[in-house]
Amino acid sequence: MNISQVMALLIFVVMFILIITEVVERYQATLLAAFATIIVVFLLCMHSTKIVWDVISIRDLVHGEFWYAPGHGTAENGGINWATIIFLAGMMVMVEAMARSGFFRFICLALAKLVHYKPTRLLVIFMLMSAALSMFIDSITVVLFLASVTVELTNLLGMDPIPMIIAEIFCSNLGGAATMCGDPPNIIIGTELGYSFGDFLVNTGVISLAALVLAVLFFYFSLRKQLVVHNTAPGEAGHIEYPDPKSAIKDRKGFFRSWTIFAIAVLLLVTHSQTGLTVATIGVLIAAITLVFAENQAMKLLKTIDYRTLLFFVGLFVVVGGLEQTGLLSVIAGVIAKLSGGNIYLTVAIILWISAICSGFVDNIPFAATMVPIIESLSASLGIPLSTLAWTLSIGTDFGGNATPIGASANVVGISIAAKNGHLISWSKYCRYAIPATIITVATGMVMIYLIHC
Amino acid sequence: MSEKKKQLIISISREYGAGGHLIAQILAEKLGLELVDADSIARYFADNHNFNYDEVMKYSGKPFNRIIHRTIQGHTSTLEENLSRMQFDYLREKAANGDSFVIVGRCSETVLEDYDCMIAFFILADEEDKVKRVMEREGLNEYDARHTARAGTWNHKSYHNYYCKGKWGDSRLYDVCINSSRFGPEKTADILENYINEYLNS
Numbered sequence: 001m002n003i004s005q006v007m008a009l010l011i012f013v014v015m016f017i018l019i020i021t022e023v024v025e026r027y028q029a030t031l032l033a034a035f036a037t038i039i040v041v042f043l044l045c046m047h048s049t050k051i052v053w054d055v056i057s058i059r060d061l062v063h064g065e066f067w068y069a070p071g072h073g074t075a076e077n078g079g080i081n082w083a084t085i086i087f088l089a090g091m092m093v094m095v096e097a098m099a100r101s102g103f104f105r106f107i108c109l110a111l112a113k114l115v116h117y118k119p120t121r122l123l124v125i126f127m128l129m130s131a132a133l134s135m136f137i138d139s140i141t142v143v144l145f146l147a148s149v150t151v152e153l154t155n156l157l158g159m160d161p162i163p164m165i166i167a168e169i170f171c172s173n174l175g176g177a178a179t180m181c182g183d184p185p186n187i188i189i190g191t192e193l194g195y196s197f198g199d200f201l202v203n204t205g206v207i208s209l210a211a212l213v214l215a216v217l218f219f220y221f222s223l224r225k226q227l228v229v230h231n232t233a234p235g236e237a238g239h240i241e242y243p244d245p246k247s248a249i250k251d252r253k254g255f256f257r258s259w260t261i262f263a264i265a266v267l268l269l270v271t272h273s274q275t276g277l278t279v280a281t282i283g284v285l286i287a288a289i290t291l292v293f294a295e296n297q298a299m300k301l302l303k304t305i306d307y308r309t310l311l312f313f314v315g316l317f318v319v320v321g322g323l324e325q326t327g328l329l330s331v332i333a334g335v336i337a338k339l340s341g342g343n344i345y346l347t348v349a350i351i352l353w354i355s356a357i358c359s360g361f362v363d364n365i366p367f368a369a370t371m372v373p374i375i376e377s378l379s380a381s382l383g384i385p386l387s388t389l390a391w392t393l394s395i396g397t398d399f400g401g402n403a404t405p406i407g408a409s410a411n412v413v414g415i416s417i418a419a420k421n422g423h424l425i426s427w428s429k430y431c432r433y434a435i436p437a438t439i440i441t442v443a444t445g446m447v448m449i450y451l452i453h454c
Numbered sequence: 455m456s457e458k459k460k461q462l463i464i465s466i467s468r469e470y471g472a473g474g475h476l477i478a479q480i481l482a483e484k485l486g487l488e489l490v491d492a493d494s495i496a497r498y499f500a501d502n503h504n505f506n507y508d509e510v511m512k513y514s515g516k517p518f519n520r521i522i523h524r525t526i527q528g529h530t531s532t533l534e535e536n537l538s539r540m541q542f543d544y545l546r547e548k549a550a551n552g553d554s555f556v557i558v559g560r561c562s563e564t565v566l567e568d569y570d571c572m573i574a575f576f577i578l579a580d581e582e583d584k585v586k587r588v589m590e591r592e593g594l595n596e597y598d599a600r601h602t603a604r605a606g607t608w609n610h611k612s613y614h615n616y617y618c619k620g621k622w623g624d625s626r627l628y629d630v631c632i633n634s635s636r637f638g639p640e641k642t643a644d645i646l647e648n649y650i651n652e653y654l655n656s
Contacts, residue, residue: 140527411531412529415529415531421504424505
């Protein structure tokens with residue numbers, strides 16, 4: 001390893017330690033590390049201002065292909081992935097407007113009413129809804145609302161909400177794996193490697209669907225005996241006053257507007273390889289439509305954009321750019337290639353299980369961002385189709401995040417909501433269900449990748 | 455017509471085994487104030503917020519492993535932190551309601567720092583006295599008691615320093631720092647009561 005590789009690695013490790021220990025906020029950790037990468041790695045070790053400009057990638061924004069790419073999606077050239085950042089910002093605006101209108105709470109309550117508040121049906125319908133919504137909306141928002149409604153309803157029914165919340169978290173992460181916009185690692189993989197929404201849907205989508213079926217069966221059979229109503233004797237269910245779904249709607253006009261904009265967003269995403277609109281353009285369009293129709297709420301919506309998360313991404317991409325530009329990731333790819341001996345089955349197994357295990361304990365976003373150049377390098381050196389490795393990485397990072405309370409953002413939010421309502425989900429309570437279910441789903445993913453792609 | 459009592463909040467921070475809890479109990483009794491401690495808070499959460507008393511006691515006021523912890527948009531995966539923040543809110547709410555009470559620990563000297571009616575004490579003690587008290591209170595041998603006292607003090611410190619900018623035990627955070635070994639807990643409580651009375655009469 002040369003000095004620039006050592007420095008890039010050192011900065012990356014320090015950044016990771018700062019993120020894990022939360023000594024500073026994670027966006028501060030990545031920005032500090034990005035600054036150090038630019039000064040120490042690019043300027044002092046590599047003496048190259050050109051690399052700085054390449055990694056910052058601001059030029060991408062003025063390329064027509066960044067916004068409109070008919071045919072297939074365009075691949076980013078490393079460095080800051082502005083498409084991911086712009087898309088996430090756009091979706092944040094839309095999701096905030098939807099949340100304010102009562103959209104999510106309405107869906108939760110309406111579906112609960114549809115299954116007549118029967119515990120096992122409630123479990124299944126909430127698991128399915130969690131997965132379906134997370135295909136298009138960030139899992140944090142989905143779990144935030146779903147867990148709150150679950151606590152509310154289970155309190156009325158006198159049930160323990162903890163198993164249901166764990167199941168919902170689990171399915172939210174499975175749903176996120178199904179599409180390009182469901183989970184940040186997928187957005188990074190898709191935009192970096194030039195895959196479309198449709199590509200994800202027919203590859204990771206199919207695997208996620210199979211995993212979802214198994215997860216529903218797993219949780220159903222594990223929990224059905226626990227889902228007992230204590231508040232009512234048989235036949236007295238009518239005495240409980242359930243919240244009316246309509247009461248969730250805070251702003252009728254905004255509610256219907258939210259449905260319409262959400263439908264447009266889904267349509268634009270599903271058809272983006274046909275229309276040629278990139279995810280960056282879709283992000284801008286969705287935010288623009290939301291803001292125009294939000295009238296006097298527009299400024300408030302803009303203020304709710306989570307700039308810290310966006311800055312986190314900016315810093316992260318620069319640091320990963322440092323690892324890539326110094327050739328360190330090619331070295332790591334070489335080690336994986338050597339370990340697998342060029343065997344496609346072994347390569348897939350290594351990437352899948354390493355991604356899954358790492359994602360169970362560390363933030364899967366920096367992990368995925370780091371792994372993308374590695375799988376590119378592996379694909380080139382071993383002749384394994386890049387798409388096979390891309391789907392493997394996506395399934396590994398997304399499904400693996402389910403294993404522990406800290407594996408994914410949705411897990412943290414679900415546990416926090418439960419705790420604030422008096423239901424403490426300890427590591428042992430969480431892992432009792434999540435680890436077996438994660439092993440089942442990751443193994444399913446491996447078998448399906450073998451059958452379909454190897 | 456009885457004159458409305460001036461609001462008074464006594465915050466007691468302490469080293470493990472220094473007799474801080476006993477001093478808090480004596481002060482609460484002498485001043486006729488409610489004693490708010492881990493036990494009473496756990497009971498409040500169990501009675502009013504669906505919590506399990508034992509679980510609250512298990513996770514309250516404890517430091518946690520920073521490696522297996524994650525925070526996302528203000529939400530945290532750690533039960534200790536979730537409970538601690540809820541307890542801080544409970545204390546703020548109580549203080550805002552105008553309640554007078556003696557509070558043991560819970561970073562109260564910082565959480566309630568905006569209240570002029572709050573008097574903060576820090577109770578320390580000589581090592582041997584702490585060990586002796588832990589041996590008597592917890593029925594331990596000297597070796598285990600010494601270990602428990604040190605670990606307990608480390609826990610108080612880590613817990614406090616995670617949530618507060620000011621460092622635990624830093625005299626600038628408290629009105630009075632006092633060594634209970636000098637006169638024993640009862641006499642120490644008398645001294646602190648005199649201090650409180652001076653404040654009330656001022």
